[in-house]
Amino acid sequence: MKQLKDLLQDQKPIFSFEVFPAKTPEGHTKLLSTLKDLCALNPDFISCTYGAGGGSRDRTFEIVEHIQSQYQVPAMAHLTCISHTRVEIADIFADFKRRGISNVLALRGDPPKEDRVEVGGAEGFDYSSDLVAFIRQHFKDSVSIGVAGFPDKHLLAPSFDADAQFLKSKVDAGADFVITQLFFDNQKYFDYVDRLKHLGVTVPVIPGILPITNYGALVRFCERCGADIPQQVVDLFEPIQEDLDKTVELGIAFAVKQCRELLAGGAPGIHFYALNKVSPVDRILAQVRNQ
Numbered sequence: 001m002k003q004l005k006d007l008l009q010d011q012k013p014i015f016s017f018e019v020f021p022a023k024t025p026e027g028h029t030k031l032l033s034t035l036k037d038l039c040a041l042n043p044d045f046i047s048c049t050y051g052a053g054g055g056s057r058d059r060t061f062e063i064v065e066h067i068q069s070q071y072q073v074p075a076m077a078h079l080t081c082i083s084h085t086r087v088e089i090a091d092i093f094a095d096f097k098r099r100g101i102s103n104v105l106a107l108r109g110d111p112p113k114e115d116r117v118e119v120g121g122a123e124g125f126d127y128s129s130d131l132v133a134f135i136r137q138h139f140k141d142s143v144s145i146g147v148a149g150f151p152d153k154h155l156l157a158p159s160f161d162a163d164a165q166f167l168k169s170k171v172d173a174g175a176d177f178v179i180t181q182l183f184f185d186n187q188k189y190f191d192y193v194d195r196l197k198h199l200g201v202t203v204p205v206i207p208g209i210l211p212i213t214n215y216g217a218l219v220r221f222c223e224r225c226g227a228d229i230p231q232q233v234v235d236l237f238e239p240i241q242e243d244l245d246k247t248v249e250l251g252i253a254f255a256v257k258q259c260r261e262l263l264a265g266g267a268p269g270i271h272f273y274a275l276n277k278v279s280p281v282d283r284i285l286a287q288v289r290n291q
Protein backbone atom coordinates (compact mmCIF):
# COMPACT_ATOMS: atom_id res chain seq x y z
CA MET A 1 0.00 0.00 0.00
CA LYS A 2 1.25 3.47 -0.88
CA GLN A 3 3.13 5.39 1.81
CA LEU A 4 1.71 8.80 2.60
CA LYS A 5 5.03 10.58 2.15
CA ASP A 6 5.03 9.45 -1.51
CA LEU A 7 1.38 10.38 -1.93
CA LEU A 8 2.09 13.86 -0.58
CA GLN A 9 4.92 14.26 -3.05
CA ASP A 10 3.04 12.94 -6.10
CA GLN A 11 -0.34 14.47 -5.75
CA LYS A 12 -1.87 17.71 -4.54
CA PRO A 13 -4.20 18.50 -2.98
CA ILE A 14 -4.95 15.36 -0.99
CA PHE A 15 -8.18 14.74 0.94
CA SER A 16 -8.49 12.43 3.91
CA PHE A 17 -10.87 11.43 6.70
CA GLU A 18 -10.34 10.58 10.34
CA VAL A 19 -12.45 8.03 12.21
CA PHE A 20 -12.28 6.51 15.69
CA PRO A 21 -12.89 2.93 16.92
CA ALA A 22 -16.41 2.40 18.24
CA LYS A 23 -16.91 1.42 21.88
CA THR A 24 -19.62 -1.24 21.29
CA PRO A 25 -20.06 -4.15 18.86
CA GLU A 26 -23.11 -2.36 17.38
CA GLY A 27 -21.05 0.80 16.94
CA HIS A 28 -18.31 -1.22 15.24
CA THR A 29 -20.79 -2.73 12.76
CA LYS A 30 -22.09 0.76 12.00
CA LEU A 31 -18.53 2.04 11.53
CA LEU A 32 -17.78 -0.71 9.00
CA SER A 33 -20.76 0.42 6.95
CA THR A 34 -19.69 4.08 7.27
CA LEU A 35 -16.19 3.14 6.07
CA LYS A 36 -17.66 1.58 2.96
CA ASP A 37 -19.41 4.87 2.17
CA LEU A 38 -16.36 6.98 3.07
CA CYS A 39 -14.14 4.83 0.82
CA ALA A 40 -16.65 5.26 -2.02
CA LEU A 41 -15.81 8.99 -1.88
CA ASN A 42 -12.25 8.09 -3.00
CA PRO A 43 -10.27 9.71 -0.20
CA ASP A 44 -6.48 9.72 -0.53
CA PHE A 45 -6.27 8.09 2.89
CA ILE A 46 -8.25 7.42 6.07
CA SER A 47 -6.76 7.55 9.54
CA CYS A 48 -8.01 5.90 12.72
CA THR A 49 -7.40 7.24 16.22
CA TYR A 50 -5.82 5.29 19.07
CA GLY A 51 -7.02 5.38 22.67
CA ALA A 52 -4.20 6.64 24.87
CA GLY A 53 -6.07 5.25 27.87
CA GLY A 54 -6.70 1.70 26.62
CA GLY A 55 -9.96 0.03 25.60
CA SER A 56 -10.19 0.03 21.83
CA ARG A 57 -6.51 -0.07 20.91
CA ASP A 58 -6.42 -3.29 18.90
CA ARG A 59 -9.50 -2.10 17.07
CA THR A 60 -7.44 0.77 15.59
CA PHE A 61 -5.15 -1.64 13.82
CA GLU A 62 -8.02 -3.91 12.74
CA ILE A 63 -9.81 -0.93 11.20
CA VAL A 64 -6.70 0.30 9.36
CA GLU A 65 -6.06 -3.20 8.01
CA HIS A 66 -9.74 -3.51 7.00
CA ILE A 67 -9.73 -0.21 5.05
CA GLN A 68 -6.61 -1.20 3.13
CA SER A 69 -7.52 -4.81 2.39
CA GLN A 70 -11.21 -4.29 1.71
CA TYR A 71 -11.14 -1.01 -0.23
CA GLN A 72 -7.48 -0.57 -1.33
CA VAL A 73 -7.54 2.90 0.25
CA PRO A 74 -4.29 3.80 2.07
CA ALA A 75 -4.86 4.07 5.80
CA MET A 76 -2.92 5.40 8.77
CA ALA A 77 -2.88 4.20 12.38
CA HIS A 78 -2.59 6.80 15.13
CA LEU A 79 -0.27 5.61 17.88
CA THR A 80 0.25 7.23 21.28
CA CYS A 81 3.34 6.52 23.37
CA ILE A 82 2.42 7.95 26.78
CA SER A 83 1.52 4.56 28.30
CA HIS A 84 3.80 2.31 26.27
CA THR A 85 7.25 0.95 26.91
CA ARG A 86 9.76 0.81 24.06
CA VAL A 87 9.39 -2.97 24.01
CA GLU A 88 5.62 -2.67 23.55
CA ILE A 89 6.06 -0.20 20.69
CA ALA A 90 8.49 -2.59 18.97
CA ASP A 91 5.87 -5.36 19.32
CA ILE A 92 3.22 -3.08 17.82
CA PHE A 93 5.45 -2.47 14.81
CA ALA A 94 5.93 -6.21 14.34
CA ASP A 95 2.13 -6.42 14.27
CA PHE A 96 2.01 -3.53 11.75
CA LYS A 97 4.33 -5.47 9.47
CA ARG A 98 2.02 -8.50 9.57
CA ARG A 99 -0.99 -6.29 8.88
CA GLY A 100 0.67 -4.26 6.10
CA ILE A 101 0.44 -0.97 8.04
CA SER A 102 3.11 1.49 6.91
CA ASN A 103 1.61 4.89 7.84
CA VAL A 104 1.62 6.07 11.44
CA LEU A 105 0.61 9.28 13.20
CA ALA A 106 3.11 9.38 16.08
CA LEU A 107 1.64 11.05 19.16
CA ARG A 108 2.27 11.35 22.84
CA GLY A 109 -1.40 11.24 23.85
CA ASP A 110 -2.92 12.84 26.90
CA PRO A 111 -2.30 11.41 30.38
CA PRO A 112 -4.65 8.43 30.71
CA LYS A 113 -7.57 8.63 33.10
CA GLU A 114 -8.08 4.89 33.26
CA ASP A 115 -6.02 1.98 34.41
CA ARG A 116 -2.81 2.63 32.50
CA VAL A 117 0.03 4.78 33.72
CA GLU A 118 2.43 7.17 32.09
CA VAL A 119 5.72 5.36 31.37
CA GLY A 120 8.31 7.90 30.14
CA GLY A 121 12.02 7.90 31.00
CA ALA A 122 14.47 5.37 29.58
CA GLU A 123 11.85 2.60 29.49
CA GLY A 124 9.29 4.67 27.58
CA PHE A 125 8.91 8.01 25.81
CA ASP A 126 8.62 11.51 27.27
CA TYR A 127 7.47 13.26 24.08
CA SER A 128 6.21 12.33 20.65
CA SER A 129 9.61 13.37 19.21
CA ASP A 130 11.14 10.43 21.18
CA LEU A 131 8.62 8.07 19.55
CA VAL A 132 9.39 9.48 16.08
CA ALA A 133 13.15 9.01 16.65
CA PHE A 134 12.57 5.43 17.88
CA ILE A 135 10.45 4.54 14.83
CA ARG A 136 12.97 6.07 12.41
CA GLN A 137 15.91 4.36 14.09
CA HIS A 138 14.35 0.91 14.12
CA PHE A 139 12.11 0.89 11.07
CA LYS A 140 13.97 3.31 8.77
CA ASP A 141 12.05 4.23 5.61
CA SER A 142 9.58 1.35 5.81
CA VAL A 143 7.14 3.72 7.56
CA SER A 144 5.72 7.16 6.78
CA ILE A 145 5.46 9.18 9.98
CA GLY A 146 3.01 12.01 10.62
CA VAL A 147 2.88 14.16 13.76
CA ALA A 148 0.33 16.50 15.36
CA GLY A 149 0.54 20.28 14.92
CA PHE A 150 -1.33 23.02 16.75
CA PRO A 151 -2.07 26.31 14.93
CA ASP A 152 -3.69 27.58 18.16
CA LYS A 153 -0.68 26.27 20.17
CA HIS A 154 -0.82 23.11 22.28
CA LEU A 155 -2.67 23.68 25.56
CA LEU A 156 0.50 23.07 27.60
CA ALA A 157 3.08 24.77 25.36
CA PRO A 158 4.47 27.91 27.04
CA SER A 159 4.34 30.04 23.84
CA PHE A 160 3.68 29.90 20.08
CA ASP A 161 7.43 29.98 19.46
CA ALA A 162 8.13 27.15 21.91
CA ASP A 163 5.32 25.15 20.32
CA ALA A 164 6.89 25.63 16.88
CA GLN A 165 10.30 24.57 18.23
CA PHE A 166 8.76 21.36 19.63
CA LEU A 167 7.21 20.68 16.24
CA LYS A 168 10.62 21.20 14.63
CA SER A 169 12.09 18.61 17.01
CA LYS A 170 9.51 16.07 15.77
CA VAL A 171 10.46 16.77 12.15
CA ASP A 172 14.18 16.71 12.94
CA ALA A 173 13.59 13.30 14.55
CA GLY A 174 12.19 12.03 11.23
CA ALA A 175 8.54 13.04 10.76
CA ASP A 176 7.42 13.29 7.12
CA PHE A 177 4.32 15.45 7.54
CA VAL A 178 2.08 17.22 10.04
CA ILE A 179 -1.68 17.04 10.57
CA THR A 180 -3.12 19.91 12.58
CA GLN A 181 -5.58 20.09 15.39
CA LEU A 182 -8.91 21.61 14.35
CA PHE A 183 -8.93 25.40 14.05
CA PHE A 184 -11.35 27.98 12.64
CA ASP A 185 -9.18 31.00 11.90
CA ASN A 186 -7.20 30.33 8.72
CA GLN A 187 -4.76 33.13 9.49
CA LYS A 188 -3.60 31.08 12.50
CA TYR A 189 -2.77 28.21 10.11
CA PHE A 190 -0.88 30.46 7.67
CA ASP A 191 1.03 32.11 10.55
CA TYR A 192 1.88 28.66 11.92
CA VAL A 193 3.23 27.46 8.57
CA ASP A 194 5.29 30.68 8.29
CA ARG A 195 6.69 30.21 11.81
CA LEU A 196 7.71 26.67 10.90
CA LYS A 197 9.26 27.73 7.57
CA HIS A 198 11.26 30.33 9.46
CA LEU A 199 12.69 27.46 11.53
CA GLY A 200 13.50 25.49 8.36
CA VAL A 201 10.52 23.12 8.63
CA THR A 202 9.21 22.49 5.12
CA VAL A 203 7.31 19.19 5.40
CA PRO A 204 3.62 19.32 4.38
CA VAL A 205 1.30 20.68 7.08
CA ILE A 206 -2.18 19.30 6.41
CA PRO A 207 -4.96 21.33 8.03
CA GLY A 208 -7.43 19.34 10.14
CA ILE A 209 -10.99 20.55 9.60
CA LEU A 210 -13.97 19.82 11.83
CA PRO A 211 -17.35 20.69 10.31
CA ILE A 212 -19.48 22.34 12.99
CA THR A 213 -22.66 20.28 13.53
CA ASN A 214 -23.35 20.91 17.24
CA TYR A 215 -22.16 24.16 18.82
CA GLY A 216 -22.48 23.04 22.47
CA ALA A 217 -20.43 19.89 21.83
CA LEU A 218 -17.85 21.97 19.97
CA VAL A 219 -17.41 24.36 22.91
CA ARG A 220 -16.89 21.45 25.31
CA PHE A 221 -14.41 19.73 22.96
CA CYS A 222 -12.39 22.90 22.36
CA GLU A 223 -12.13 23.51 26.11
CA ARG A 224 -10.52 20.08 26.46
CA CYS A 225 -8.14 20.25 23.48
CA GLY A 226 -7.19 23.94 23.68
CA ALA A 227 -8.46 24.96 20.22
CA ASP A 228 -9.66 28.54 20.01
CA ILE A 229 -13.24 29.44 19.01
CA PRO A 230 -12.98 32.83 17.28
CA GLN A 231 -15.61 35.50 17.96
CA GLN A 232 -16.85 35.14 14.38
CA VAL A 233 -17.77 31.50 15.06
CA VAL A 234 -19.43 32.42 18.37
CA ASP A 235 -21.49 35.15 16.65
CA LEU A 236 -22.58 32.85 13.83
CA PHE A 237 -23.32 29.64 15.71
CA GLU A 238 -24.29 30.53 19.29
CA PRO A 239 -27.63 32.16 18.37
CA ILE A 240 -28.74 29.12 16.34
CA GLN A 241 -27.36 26.40 18.62
CA GLU A 242 -30.80 24.96 19.43
CA ASP A 243 -31.54 24.48 15.71
CA LEU A 244 -29.34 21.55 14.71
CA ASP A 245 -30.45 21.51 11.04
CA LYS A 246 -29.54 25.17 10.65
CA THR A 247 -26.25 24.57 12.47
CA VAL A 248 -25.33 21.73 10.10
CA GLU A 249 -26.11 23.82 6.99
CA LEU A 250 -24.13 26.80 8.28
CA GLY A 251 -21.34 24.45 9.41
CA ILE A 252 -21.05 23.09 5.87
CA ALA A 253 -20.94 26.58 4.34
CA PHE A 254 -18.32 27.66 6.90
CA ALA A 255 -16.14 24.57 6.30
CA VAL A 256 -16.37 24.91 2.50
CA LYS A 257 -15.22 28.54 2.70
CA GLN A 258 -12.46 27.61 5.15
CA CYS A 259 -11.19 24.74 2.95
CA ARG A 260 -11.26 26.82 -0.26
CA GLU A 261 -9.22 29.59 1.37
CA LEU A 262 -6.72 27.12 2.80
CA LEU A 263 -6.21 25.37 -0.55
CA ALA A 264 -5.96 28.69 -2.41
CA GLY A 265 -3.31 29.74 0.15
CA GLY A 266 -1.18 26.65 -0.54
CA ALA A 267 -2.37 24.03 1.97
CA PRO A 268 -1.34 20.56 0.68
CA GLY A 269 -4.80 19.08 1.29
CA ILE A 270 -7.53 18.77 3.91
CA HIS A 271 -7.89 16.19 6.69
CA PHE A 272 -11.55 16.01 7.72
CA TYR A 273 -12.54 15.00 11.23
CA ALA A 274 -15.41 12.84 10.01
CA LEU A 275 -16.53 11.69 13.49
CA ASN A 276 -17.61 8.31 12.06
CA LYS A 277 -20.24 9.91 9.82
CA VAL A 278 -20.40 10.24 6.04
CA SER A 279 -22.38 13.45 6.14
CA PRO A 280 -21.56 16.31 6.19
CA VAL A 281 -17.99 15.57 5.02
CA ASP A 282 -19.34 14.11 1.75
CA ARG A 283 -21.13 17.38 0.96
CA ILE A 284 -18.12 19.51 1.89
CA LEU A 285 -15.70 17.37 -0.12
CA ALA A 286 -17.96 17.57 -3.19
CA GLN A 287 -17.73 21.36 -3.05
CA VAL A 288 -14.00 21.75 -2.41
CA ARG A 289 -12.52 18.99 -4.57
CA ASN A 290 -11.48 20.01 -8.09
CA GLN A 291 -11.81 23.71 -7.30
Ligand SMILES: Cc1cc2nc3c(=O)[nH]c(=O)nc-3n(C[C@H](O)[C@H](O)[C@H](O)COP(=O)(O)OP(=O)(O)OC[C@H]3O[C@@H](n4cnc5c(N)ncnc54)[C@H](O)[C@@H]3O)c2cc1C
Nearest residue numbers: 049050052078107108109127128148154156157166180181
Ligand atom coordinates in the same frame (compact mmCIF):
# COMPACT_ATOMS: atom_id res chain seq x y z
C1 LIG B 1 -4.23 15.30 14.22
C2 LIG B 1 -4.28 14.83 15.65
C3 LIG B 1 -4.60 13.51 15.94
C4 LIG B 1 -4.65 13.06 17.26
N1 LIG B 1 -4.96 11.74 17.50
C5 LIG B 1 -4.98 11.27 18.76
C6 LIG B 1 -5.23 9.89 19.03
O1 LIG B 1 -5.46 9.09 18.13
N2 LIG B 1 -5.24 9.47 20.33
C7 LIG B 1 -4.98 10.34 21.37
O2 LIG B 1 -4.97 9.90 22.52
N3 LIG B 1 -4.72 11.65 21.14
C8 LIG B 1 -4.71 12.14 19.87
N4 LIG B 1 -4.42 13.46 19.64
C9 LIG B 1 -4.23 14.36 20.78
C10 LIG B 1 -2.76 14.39 21.26
O3 LIG B 1 -2.37 13.14 21.74
C11 LIG B 1 -2.68 15.44 22.39
O4 LIG B 1 -2.89 16.72 21.84
C12 LIG B 1 -1.43 15.40 23.23
O5 LIG B 1 -1.64 16.26 24.35
C13 LIG B 1 -0.20 15.94 22.52
O6 LIG B 1 0.29 15.02 21.66
P1 LIG B 1 1.62 15.34 20.81
O7 LIG B 1 1.89 14.16 20.00
O8 LIG B 1 1.52 16.66 20.15
O9 LIG B 1 2.67 15.44 22.03
P2 LIG B 1 4.12 16.09 22.12
O10 LIG B 1 4.64 16.50 20.79
O11 LIG B 1 4.94 15.16 22.94
O12 LIG B 1 3.82 17.41 22.96
C14 LIG B 1 3.18 17.31 24.24
C15 LIG B 1 3.41 18.60 25.02
O13 LIG B 1 4.79 18.69 25.38
C16 LIG B 1 5.38 19.85 24.79
N5 LIG B 1 6.71 19.40 24.35
C17 LIG B 1 7.02 18.69 23.24
N6 LIG B 1 8.34 18.45 23.19
C18 LIG B 1 8.88 19.00 24.32
C19 LIG B 1 10.18 19.07 24.87
N7 LIG B 1 11.23 18.53 24.24
N8 LIG B 1 10.36 19.71 26.07
C20 LIG B 1 9.31 20.27 26.72
N9 LIG B 1 8.03 20.23 26.24
C21 LIG B 1 7.82 19.61 25.06
C22 LIG B 1 4.44 20.25 23.66
O14 LIG B 1 4.45 21.65 23.40
C23 LIG B 1 3.10 19.87 24.25
O15 LIG B 1 2.66 20.86 25.14
C24 LIG B 1 -4.38 13.96 18.33
C25 LIG B 1 -4.07 15.30 18.05
C26 LIG B 1 -4.02 15.74 16.73
C27 LIG B 1 -3.69 17.17 16.44
